[in-house]
Amino acid sequence: xxxxxxxxxxxxxxxxxxxxxxxxxxxxxxxxxxxxxxxxxxxxxxxxxxxxxxxxxxxxxxxxxxxxxxxxxxxxxxxxxxxxxxxxxxxxxxxxxxxxxxxxxxxxxxxxxxxxxxxxxxxxxxxxxxxxxxxxxxxxxxxxxxxxxxxxxxxxxxxxxxxxxxxxxxxxxxxxxxxxxxxxxxxxxxxxxxxxxxxxxxxxxxxxxxxxxxxxxxxxxxxxxxxxxxxxxxxxxxxxxxxxxxxxxxxxxxxxxxxxxxxxxxxxxxxxxxxxxxxxxxxxxxxxxxxxxxxxxxxxxx
Amino acid sequence: xxxxxxxxxxxxxxxxxxxxxxxxxxxxxxxxxxxxxxxxxxxxxxxxxxxxxxxxxxxxxxxxxxxxxxxxxxxxxxxxxxxxxxxxxxxxxxxxxxxxxxxxxxxxxxxxxxxxxxxxxxxxxxxxxxxxxxxxxxxxxxxxxxxxxxxxxxxxxxxxxxxxxxxxxxxxxxxxxxxxxxxxxxxxxxxxxxxxxxxxxxxxxxxxxxxxxxxxxxxxxxxxxxxxxxxxxxxxxxxxxxxxxxxxxxxxxxxxxxxxxxxxxxxxxxxxxxxxxxxxxxxxxxxxxxxxxxxxxxxxxxxxxxxxxxxxxxxxxxxxxxxxxxxxxxxxxxxxxxxxxxxxxxxxxxxxxxxxxxxxxxxxxxxxxxxxxxxxxxxxxxxxxxxxxxx
Numbered sequence: 257x258x259x260x261x262x263x264x265x266x267x268x269x270x271x272x273x274x275x276x277x278x279x280x281x282x283x284x285x286x287x288x289x290x291x292x293x294x295x296x297x298x299x300x301x302x303x304x305x306x307x308x309x310x311x312x313x314x315x316x317x318x319x320x321x322x323x324x325x326x327x328x329x330x331x332x333x334x335x336x337x338x339x340x341x342x343x344x345x346x347x348x349x350x351x352x353x354x355x356x357x358x359x360x361x362x363x364x365x366x367x368x369x370x371x372x373x374x375x376x377x378x379x380x381x382x383x384x385x386x387x388x389x390x391x392x393x394x395x396x397x398x399x400x401x402x403x404x405x406x407x408x409x410x411x412x413x414x415x416x417x418x419x420x421x422x423x424x425x426x427x428x429x430x431x432x433x434x435x436x437x438x439x440x441x442x443x444x445x446x447x448x449x450x451x452x453x454x455x456x457x458x459x460x461x462x463x464x465x466x467x468x469x470x471x472x473x474x475x476x477x478x479x480x481x482x483x484x485x486x487x488x489x490x491x492x493x494x495x496x497x498x499x500x501x502x503x504x505x506x507x508x509x510x511x512x513x514x515x516x517x518x519x520x521x522x523x524x525x526x527x528x529x530x531x532x533x534x535x536x537x538x539x540x541x542x543x544x545x546x547x548x549x550x551x552x553x554x555x556x557x558x
Numbered sequence: 559x560x561x562x563x564x565x566x567x568x569x570x571x572x573x574x575x576x577x578x579x580x581x582x583x584x585x586x587x588x589x590x591x592x593x594x595x596x597x598x599x600x601x602x603x604x605x606x607x608x609x610x611x612x613x614x615x616x617x618x619x620x621x622x623x624x625x626x627x628x629x630x631x632x633x634x635x636x637x638x639x640x641x642x643x644x645x646x647x648x649x650x651x652x653x654x655x656x657x658x659x660x661x662x663x664x665x666x667x668x669x670x671x672x673x674x675x676x677x678x679x680x681x682x683x684x685x686x687x688x689x690x691x692x693x694x695x696x697x698x699x700x701x702x703x704x705x706x707x708x709x710x711x712x713x714x715x716x717x718x719x720x721x722x723x724x725x726x727x728x729x730x731x732x733x734x735x736x737x738x739x740x741x742x743x744x745x746x747x748x749x750x751x752x753x754x755x756x757x758x759x760x761x762x763x764x765x766x767x768x769x770x771x772x773x774x775x776x777x778x779x780x781x782x783x784x785x786x787x788x789x790x791x792x793x794x795x796x797x798x799x800x801x802x803x804x805x806x807x808x809x810x811x812x813x814x815x816x817x818x819x820x821x822x823x824x825x826x827x828x829x830x831x832x833x834x835x836x837x838x839x840x841x842x843x844x845x846x847x848x849x850x851x852x853x854x855x856x857x858x859x860x861x862x863x864x865x866x867x868x869x870x871x872x873x874x875x876x877x878x879x880x881x882x883x884x885x886x887x888x889x890x891x892x893x894x895x896x897x898x899x900x901x902x903x904x905x906x907x908x909x910x911x912x913x914x915x916x917x918x919x920x921x922x923x924x925x926x927x928x929x930x931x932x933x934x935x936x937x938x939x940x941x942x943x944x945x946x947x948x949x
Contacts, residue, residue: 332781357749357779358671362708365676395878395909410824412876416931419876419907436823439676465824468673491827494812494834495843502808502823502845504778505673511691515831532835533828534932 257456258385268322269294277328287390292320313344327351335360342373351377361439375441381411381433402427402555405451408463420537427555429457436503444474466492471518479525566771575740580656593626602629606648607794610640664757686757712742749779814839817862817871838939856892870901870942882914901941905934
């Protein structure tokens with residue numbers, strides 16, 4: 257079991273004919289994801305490495321039964337691509353594109369109200385359920401099947417955390433990168449709800465960063481609702497105020513969003529926080545041992 | 559992206575939002591002429607991007623054209639140091655000369671994108687002219703908020719409700735609500751990330767004016783606003799940060815002595831954190847991005863080493879789609895081209911890591927190879943502390 261993506265995933269890529277879209281689509285297929293086609297307006301009827309290309313998401317869904325879309329469309333058109341996927345009834349839309357104007361995302365969020373689709377991203381590495389399906393740009397081989405969920409606003413920092421888990425023998429149920437933009441789809445709490453209900457996830461690593469109050473809200477939600485151990489890490493203890501640290505959402509503004517506040521919130525809710533990024537794996541190992549879950553989570557054969 | 563006050567006010571004026579009558583000047587003689595035309599009693603305002611100008615002496619009232627010229631003389635060509643500029647301040651190149659008004663009341667208006675609601679939120683407070691963050695912390699009930707539906711835009715009743723909260727007299731209500739609706743139009747039309755009018759003033763003559771105005775624009779939306787690119791003032795930008803941006807690098811200079819080069823923003827922040835954890839001070843944040851090719855890595859080295867405070871460099875790369883051997887080659891080529899004389903610690907992990915480490919170890923360059931983030935941070939902190947080169 258897993259969340260969001262699995263063997264039931266039937267993936268299309270919006271922007272499949274671009275170089276990044278094509279490369280990562282084939283990487284996902286190589287990993288074992290059921291890739292059924294792609295969409296590029298004006299390129300309908302052509303093939304990308306044997307995969308059928310459609311002009312619209314609606315056609316792609318009708319012809320292939322796709323239930324998941326991965327978006328590589330350039331920033332000026334990406335919001336439109338998300339709405340097209342939502343309109344076509346795609347269950348899970350994973351938007352990799354970085355640099356979408358924030359007011360475009362405000363409109364997308366409004367458009368999605370009352371619709372059944374779920375959005376992950378934008379500006380994210382995607383979602384992977386190791387051994388089942390990969391929908392994103394993360395390197396598949398660092399992951400291993402198992403029982404720890406990983407949830408993060410970051411890309412390469414997530415790979416770092418996953419690598420630390422795998423090298424300690426701890427596999428992952430699903431790893432979700434929710435992205436570094438201020439207005440995005442699935443947030444920490446929604447993903448935590450899914451992990452909480454997933455019988456195969458026994459614990460969760462949450463990786464936050466400066467900016468906003470999503471970590472503080474997640475900490476409270478975990479305390480009130482989560483029946484599985486969670487450990488956290490927050491990047492940006494040394495980040496100066498008022499500077500955008502790469503991600504559009506990673507900025508300490510209006511006196512809110514400091515790493516110190518977030519760490520204090522996690523600790524106040526009884527959630528262990530890794531003191532450095534090098535301690536994420538070890539902090540999880542300790543939490544699993546304390547709950548008697550360590551042996552069950554040791555799923556990686558060496 | 560930021561713009562000057564006079565540019566922000568020009569944009570407001572174009573969208574029908576009332577601002578004081580005023581003109582920009584670059585020399586004292588022009589200031590005197592403008593003041594004469596405006597009736598003698600004017601305010602002279604230094605034009606730099608940083609806030610806190612009033613307290614720092616960058617905003618002066620003059621009761622005659624001669625006095626205005628004197629104020630301008632004292633500001634132009636000199637650094638203005640405010641709490642936002644740092645100790646070196648910013649050189650004042652222009653002043654805005656505005657007609658002075660008899661002010662009855664000072665109010666605050668602001669618009670931001672609210673992460674929690676994923677909507678634009680319009681904020682208003684009767685306590686204008688002061689730091690709104692202080693008001694928010696001290697008495698949040700004094701800030702009125704309206705969340706705006708992007709499908710509909712700001713509704714009239716929302717503006718009326720804000721005006722009522724501010725205690726606007728009935729005879730000025732239409733002017734104030736019109737002002738608010740105009741401000742929302744500017745926010746959307748120009749893809750702002752923040753709009754702040756502090757203070758919005760009600761004058762004794764019954765006018766409603768933006769006495770000060772601050773606009774920030776969403777950098778991701780600049781592709782559809784070519785007109786805003788012309789408003790950029792390179793003198794107000796950190797030259798290293800601007801140069802980095804040209805090469806697709808995200809760079810922020812900091813005050814420490816350990817230069818960092820990392821792929822990914824989250825990992826870059828985490829790398830700064832771990833340097834600090836082991837007793838060092840990062841000199842910068844630098845994200846080389848997902849496609850760290852030789853040219854980018856070379857450029858990144860140049861930018862890091864141009865900072866004379868840098869006494870050592872830590873490269874931390876988690877190769878995903880990018881292979882570690884390619885990155886190692888890039889680091890070596892760049893190091894050769896740039897000529898690195900300070901200790902260099904490289905930590906590689908991910909795809910083809912063994913090949914990458916082997917390349918570094920076999921090279922003729924003094925590269926300290928590290929196996930983990932903690933190891934890397936400890937090694938660079940130690941190397942910088944002892945001032946030693948590679949081992």
